[in-house]
Amino acid sequence: MKFIHAADLHLDSPFLGLRHLPASLLAQVRQSTFDAATVIFDRAIDEHVDFVLLAGDLFDRAEQSVAAQAYLFQQFTRLQDAQIPVLISFGNHDYLADQHQTVAYPDNVTVFGAEVSTQTLTLASGETVAVSGFSYPQRWVATDQTPGFPEHAATDWHIGLLHGAVSTGGAADHYAPFTVAELLAKRYDYWALGHIHQRQLLNEQPPILYAGNPQGRAITEAGDRGAYLVTSEAGQLVPHFFKTAVIGWAAPNLTVTTTPTLTDLGQQVVAWLAANPAGLPTLTALTVHLPQPLSGADAAQLASGDWLALWQRTQQRAMRAANRYVIAVKVVAAPATVAAPQLDAQYWEAGAASTFTAANLQDLFGKLAQESVLADWFTRPQTASDLETAAQQKLAELMGEEAHDHEA
Structure with a gap:
């Protein structure tokens, strides 16, 4: 089995404060979140992955442009033609309450709702995979959502899809706070995290992993940016980072x-x-x-x-x-x-x-x-x-x- 874990595409990022750039470079910068995302979808097709997981903040803001919506529709259609399912958990930037989709996504796309639910996939290999996740109903989700995630299903693999932040135990926990211990208690094989833009491995096996964002959008987001190709190896899921940034x-x-x-x-x-x-x-x-x-x-x-x-x-x-x-x-x-x-x-x-x-x-x-x-x-x-x-x-x-x- 293999799949791609990506997060925080932030399509439509405005890249403020860069108007002094030469016009050709500024155009490249403003297109960069789209081009970096395309690297992900191209890799999914080239690798013939079993599915793609997108862990929130596909859009930079709730008011999605027609161009951004059309772009995702086109990419998801490419994946549908390649028989690759896509599972999406919307985050705090593109929460459900402000979704204004005028065109439905292709049938290969599953968008998780405001409550935790589980989708089960049967792969070409015959393996079964359960994916559990939810989307933000509004900008902030201050309550811990992990109690709503079921324990490992009777499937070959179980994956958690979560856009959130490690709990600090304070009033500022607005982003679906969780603890690593809570995630480990579910006995999942992989946790695909989003929200933190710096890729971070919170636990090695099973992997509990922030993919980071595919394209840096400010000087504070220097360094390699990308996504993960995750493969099954000797009964474990192993993430392999690949670069996607074009700027x-x-x-x-x-x-x-x-x-x-x-x-x-x-x-x-x-x-x-x-x-x-x-x-x-x-x-x-x-x-x-x-x-x-x-x-x-x-x-x-x-x-x-x-x-x-x-x-x-x-x-x-x-x-x-x-x-x-x-x-x-x-x-x-x-x-x-x-x-x-x-x-x-x-x-x-x-x-x-x-x-x-x-x-x-x-x-x-x-x-x-x-x-x-x-x-x-x-x-x-x-x-x-x-x-x-x-x-x-x-x-x-x-x-x-x-x-x-x-x-x-």
Whole structure:
């Protein structure tokens, strides 16, 4: 048996804030969620999968455009022609109350209703598969839905289809909260999850898995995006990730050992582009680390956006050659040194080591990690370093103000 697990297509994403992109690239970006979804449906047909699972948020918003509806109808018809069933659980972005479908989906498509129900498939191999799921009746589902999922049916395989978030036990649990222990108690062979845009494996066997979104839609959604081809191997279901994104997002770092003028900085960025070409068109937000701050005039030019706008217009060729479009340049100066007696360096290092731990950061971040965009940002390797640097800079500022107050 094999099937595809995908989620969070977010067709019709508006991609706000990118109007400054060249017209041809902007058109590619706005089409990207559709093109990434097409990669999924093409793979389903090429692999002759037994069925496709879509775990919510097919559309970015409840008011679906005619183009988005027509696109899905066409793709589902392709799958019907290939005799591939599609099972859909609508999520918090495309909930049932605001569905305005004017054309019915083809007969191979099953849309789960507001209550948990189970569909049973008999495959060409003779194997039987039960799939249990539900769709959001409105934008928020604050109650745990897992009690409504039946235990493993008398079928060869049983799969759960769930658009939701791991429970934090708080009032902010608006997205069908669940615990991993609850899912494991159902004894299913696979849980196909949606809602969190960063792919995450919550349990290895049986797999409890967020597929992530097929196409990144902001700089916080950098990294590989895709879906899973799941195959039966030695009595278990094994997920295999495949990439689908047609537009990349990246937030790399560039370290400069001397503090440049803006002219020098522009040349450094061009050199970095030449040394770091991308495999697919990539929107890039570059962070430049300097040993000390830019001059006041240069810093003001950078902050206003005027410098970047001029640089973008004059470096189109360099960006095309690198397959990257620089959408932001952020400069980070090394934190000011705070000398004794205001702060003992050893005391700071010891305090920082005990404060900036993964457990402390996770505890402070808490429920915010349930928001998909923030979760993606928090899981980036650079985030912990950025937080520590910001804390150092703020502490240096505060110590400087304290010293000034004492002098006054």
